[in-house]
Amino acid sequence: MSDASHLNRMQRKKEVVDERISRATEERGVLILLKGNGKGKSSSAFGTMARSLGHDQQCAVIQFIKGRRETGEYLFFRDHPKLDWHIMGHGFTWETQDRERDIEAAQAAWLVAKGLLENPAYHLIVLDEMSYMFKYGYLDPEPVVEALKRRPAHQNVIITGRTMAQSLQEIADTISTVQDERHAFRGGVKAQQGIEY
Template sequence: MEIESAPTEKGYSKPEGERRGLVIVHTGDGKGKSTAAFGLALRAHGRAKAVKIYQFMKVPSARFGEHRMFEQLGIPIEGLGDGFSWKSKDHEHSAELARQGWEKARAAILSGAHFMVVLDEITYPLIYGWLPLAPVLETLRTRPKDVHVVLTGRRCPPEIIELADTVTEMTLVKHAFKAGVPAQRGIED
């Protein structure tokens, strides 16, 4: 490790633009995409802002750690899918669920009722061709000006990345699963 000097001056000046809703993307093959989005949701909720979370691959009855905690905090989270594609028995049904789920998410975004709408795992129905990209782009472009939208998932379409205000790519450096350690409750659920 190389030691460096701590900064003694702020390395930036405050932007002069107006505050507005942002499109934020967390993508890449590394861990932490959903976790980062959930952190933003918690920050917003902590400021008494209305938040809604949609999970495009989780089933409506999902009871992962995030569901239990968000329920306790009063943050609505809704599974829209039927599990990851390798668990689905019928991809046509998965596609229909993605389209129905998108209509719910779209309505929430366009209503302006939420400060933040999280579209967790939305890239998967997009890249599988289950959900057309054009209506997602149109909704992101025409949403009310104060609505923040956070999108997560691997291989985010370049059109969304181009439109987004902030994009973070999680890079896989090392993963316990590859060393034979199974997923653990409280870490990956």
């Protein structure tokens, strides 16, 4: 491609992008769903949270499942003055094998999340692995949908998990699906610090 062709192409592209930017005038918080069977949903959420913290915004994390070991992201962020981190789960359901205890933990986590969703001091709330609570029947998605609709207008929320309740997808602003093409674990590679946790 010649320099002139490249310049012409980039000028046309800039016009398209500038037009889209000029139409995006609404200012409000968004609901982001990170779903799919691939690795990286929570990592993406925490990367976005790092951006928010970089702008001195108050953030919170509620982890609905993780709880058996301290993850690298928790160890890194735990002392940040603009972050509240709540580890509410008891571990993966196949490890706990106690449905009633898991339901109680999910409901306790939801009460914490509900309070945060009502608090305008928070700019970003990460509800990590919350979607499993709906899949397993530990939580009803409808009160969550209503709380998300009523949250402060500027507040951003990210929910992670493999599957998402349809009612959440209907109100989401952004939905990203992480696909699994290959995973080291299936190739016999042990889960390791700094990669899986």
